[in-house]
Amino acid sequence: MNLRMTRGDTKFYKFRRRNKDHEIILEKADKIYFTVKDLTKQILFQKTIEDMSFDEEGVYHFTIEPEDTDGIDFGDYEYDLEVIADGAKRTLALGMIKIDKEVTYVQDEV
Numbered sequence: 001m002n003l004r005m006t007r008g009d010t011k012f013y014k015f016r017r018r019n020k021d022h023e024i025i026l027e028k029a030d031k032i033y034f035t036v037k038d039l040t041k042q043i044l045f046q047k048t049i050e051d052m053s054f055d056e057e058g059v060y061h062f063t064i065e066p067e068d069t070d071g072i073d074f075g076d077y078e079y080d081l082e083v084i085a086d087g088a089k090r091t092l093a094l095g096m097i098k099i100d101k102e103v104t105y106v107q108d109e110v
Contacts, residue, residue, distance in 0.1 A: 002095045004100065008105065011063065012061070017085075032047075033048055036097055039077075075099060077099065
């Protein structure tokens, strides 16, 4: 799954965990990592379960903040969404995230 966003913007994401029968898992996971890396495998930014809210319908919500991408060059990067629950590790999503150029920089916002 590929994602796209403008550098320096706010981007909201949400997801649900499902079991092998595609039923929504209503218990909160032990750990979650949304990690973005460059081609050298250096972490550019990471969101963890502590950065996420979890509602009664089993939906996780997290936000990529402007400061997460402000210092990143425009381009394509790798990401994954990894969940650890009950001792099992599972990758829910894996792909590329494209960071598009911005026109209005933070210093232009006066």
